[in-house]
Amino acid sequence: MSKGAKAGDVICSELIDAATKNRDILAVTSDSRGSASLNPFAAALPDQLIEMGIAEQNSVTVSAGMAHSGKRPFVFSPASFLTMRSIEQVKDDVAYSNTNVKLIGISGGNSYSVLGATHHSLQDLAITRAIPNLQVYMPADQYQTAALIQYLTQSAQPAYVRIGKKVLPDIYADEAAAFTKPGKGNVIYDKGNDVTLISAGETLSIALDAAQQLEQAGIHAKVVDLVSIKPLDVDLLNRMADQTHHFVTLEEHSIYGGLGSAVAEAVAPRGDTKVDIIGFPDEPVIAGTQDEVFQYYGMDAASVVKKVQTWLQ
Amino acid sequence: MATTRELELKAAEMRKATWEMIYRAKTGHTGSDLSCADILVALYNQVLKQTPATFTDPNRDRYIQSKGHAVEILYNVLADQGYFPKSDLLTYSQFNSPYIGHPTNHINGIELNTGSLGHGLGLSVGVALAGKLDHRDYHVYTLMGDGEQAEGSVWEAAMSAGNYKLDNLTAIIDHNRLQISGPTADVMNSEPLADKYRAFGFDVVEIDGNNMAELVSALSTTNTPERPKLILADTIKGKGISFAENQAAWHHKVPTAEQYQQGLDELNAVIGGLQNE
Ligand SMILES: Cc1ncc(C[n+]2csc(CCOP(=O)(O)OP(=O)(O)O)c2C)c(N)n1
Ligand SMILES: [Mg+2]
Numbered sequence: 001m002s003k004g005a006k007a008g009d010v011i012c013s014e015l016i017d018a019a020t021k022n023r024d025i026l027a028v029t030s031d032s033r034g035s036a037s038l039n040p041f042a043a044a045l046p047d048q049l050i051e052m053g054i055a056e057q058n059s060v061t062v063s064a065g066m067a068h069s070g071k072r073p074f075v076f077s078p079a080s081f082l083t084m085r086s087i088e089q090v091k092d093d094v095a096y097s098n099t100n101v102k103l104i105g106i107s108g109g110n111s112y113s114v115l116g117a118t119h120h121s122l123q124d125l126a127i128t129r130a131i132p133n134l135q136v137y138m139p140a141d142q143y144q145t146a147a148l149i150q151y152l153t154q155s156a157q158p159a160y161v162r163i164g165k166k167v168l169p170d171i172y173a174d175e176a177a178a179f180t181k182p183g184k185g186n187v188i189y190d191k192g193n194d195v196t197l198i199s200a201g202e203t204l205s206i207a208l209d210a211a212q213q214l215e216q217a218g219i220h221a222k223v224v225d226l227v228s229i230k231p232l233d234v235d236l237l238n239r240m241a242d243q244t245h246h247f248v249t250l251e252e253h254s255i256y257g258g259l260g261s262a263v264a265e266a267v268a269p270r271g272d273t274k275v276d277i278i279g280f281p282d283e284p285v286i287a288g289t290q291d292e293v294f295q296y297y298g299m300d301a302a303s304v305v306k307k308v309q310t311w312l313q
Numbered sequence: 314m315a316t317t318r319e320l321e322l323k324a325a326e327m328r329k330a331t332w333e334m335i336y337r338a339k340t341g342h343t344g345s346d347l348s349c350a351d352i353l354v355a356l357y358n359q360v361l362k363q364t365p366a367t368f369t370d371p372n373r374d375r376y377i378q379s380k381g382h383a384v385e386i387l388y389n390v391l392a393d394q395g396y397f398p399k400s401d402l403l404t405y406s407q408f409n410s411p412y413i414g415h416p417t418n419h420i421n422g423i424e425l426n427t428g429s430l431g432h433g434l435g436l437s438v439g440v441a442l443a444g445k446l447d448h449r450d451y452h453v454y455t456l457m458g459d460g461e462q463a464e465g466s467v468w469e470a471a472m473s474a475g476n477y478k479l480d481n482l483t484a485i486i487d488h489n490r491l492q493i494s495g496p497t498a499d500v501m502n503s504e505p506l507a508d509k510y511r512a513f514g515f516d517v518v519e520i521d522g523n524n525m526a527e528l529v530s531a532l533s534t535t536n537t538p539e540r541p542k543l544i545l546a547d548t549i550k551g552k553g554i555s556f557a558e559n560q561a562a563w564h565h566k567v568p569t570a571e572q573y574q575q576g577l578d579e580l581n582a583v584i585g586g587l588q589n590e
Binding site: 031032034081085115116117119296 | 406407409410411413414428430431461463501
């Protein structure tokens with residue numbers, strides 16, 4: 001197995017492939033081509049990169065117009081600006097008008113770390129999840145990112161994809177195992193029925209690490225990858241709940257409205273499954289590297305293990 | 314009143330402190346900071362009616378930095394003015410430090426939080442409008458980037474400044490003609506900026522934004538009654554470090570050890586020259 005890859009690099013190479021075959025596929029940037037790892041795309045297909053300048057709202061609206069006239073734009077901006085500054089453009093021009101625009105939120109979550117709250121997107125899942133006709137994805141490794149982008153280059157539906165900046169460790173053996181279709185999650189680890197850890201994106205590898213540490217401590221866990229945050233794999237969650245009755249979610253997002261909320265909403269009607277949500281508390285985020293911040297908020301593997309042990313007592 | 318030479322020396326010292334700070338922390342918007350060092354030094358040392366002692370006075374002048382990413386130069390100027398100890402800045406970008414990579418009002422001397430581009434002019438319009446409503450005679454200054462001019466919110470704010478005839482507002486554009494991806498003319502051409510702001514009701518003054526005398530003069534001239542002012546300050550991004558000047562790649566580049574030393578030598582030479590004048 002290779003040593004992992006950055007989601008941005010994978011998206012760029014997949015998009016070059018797809019856009020070479022389908023000249024309607026465009027990358028739309030807002031002075032963001034470097035941070036979106038799109039320099040190779042710009043070099044390979046200069047006519048298919050549409051630069052909009054530092055104008056995230058207009059980037060989305062113009063993309064909707066282009067999509068309406070047959071183009072297949074992928075809009076790349078920092079997740080914070082794309083999902084918050086441009087959210088009405090996303091809601092009206094993309095989701096409501098049903099234009100085939102794919103929104104790629106780069107440097108998501110806390111990845112901008114010490115650049116501060118203006119640059120964090122710890123609310124993007126809450127916001128995008130509440131918009132009808134908008135799929136929401138968070139890929140966790142290179143194979144999943146590749147398979148997801150291949151799907152998105154073919155699909156006709158509006159979608160938001162959030163990625164981070166880290167090199168993603170490999171979790172899957174190949175693309176087929178990693179992503180099949182919207183609304184399909186994966187059980188990536190299954191050692192028993194004490195607890196089910198549920199995560200997506202960059203934090204999935206932390207959940208997996210925590211599950212392996214729990215196993216050594218005699219706690220038998222499952223780990224679920226919810227790459228498709230919307231549509232949600234409710235069937236899978238129900239199957240897990242039938243077996244474990246205790247879910248612990250982990251996400252690089254506010255504890256309000258994100259993956260944990262989605263999971264809790266899905267299983268609440270059952271009345272038999274506890275859901276503990278691990279994420280960013282509802283307060284200004286402390287400054288630090290992403291790792292320091294995760295440790296501070298108890299979101300690293302060791303902290304997750306401790307929390308699970310306490311909750312299971 | 315400081316002399317032009319004293320202000321130039323101050324700007325060189327601020328550049329040096331910023332260069333050192335970015336190298337130490339291994340993060341920062343180097344080119345963006347160096348570009349507007351002279352603007353901030355002129356403003357804080359000669360123009361802005363505000364001191365650490367009057368920072369909470371409702372009649373103080375206000376400064377809102379719309380191009381929040383140039384925070385390292387702002388921190389150094391504020392420390393030099395005495396808003397907080399210089400030693401605080403040793404924690405810049407470290408765990409649990411309030412001195413993060415964009416301005417936040419957890420820090421003494423900073424009015425409002427910026428970092429997402431396209432907010433500073435609108436915030437300043439609000440501050441200026443409140444001043445008019447309260448019949449206070451303070452002035453508000455804001456500094457924007459030229460790449461930032463692509464944000465639609467800038468023009469919504471400009472329209473409202475003209476509409477409300479805000480002669481207590483001065484906007485400055487750090488007109489270095491570069492942004493992250495390259496020349497602003499290629500990324501998203503926003504010219505002719507002077508004509509555009511004039512059309513929105515501003516008086517426009519075009520100056521060399523790295524020239525201290527021109528800066529002090531443009532910043533301290535009172536506005537034409539009922540007109541907001543736009544200072545189009547032609548600057549050199551990366552100014553003061555030969556190999557960073559006019560290089561888009563230096564937008565947020567951190568110097569290597571070798572580059573750091575070379576840059577320090579260049580800045581020290583400028584400081585030495587000004588001291589001996
Ligand atoms: C809304 C928003 N979009 C994107 C960014 C990322 N960004 C930070 S600085 C910058 C370029 C700014 O260029 P310019 O306004 O010319 O400022 P300069 O550094 O050249 O003075 C960009 C795109 C941001 N901070 N805010
Ligand atoms: Mg610029």
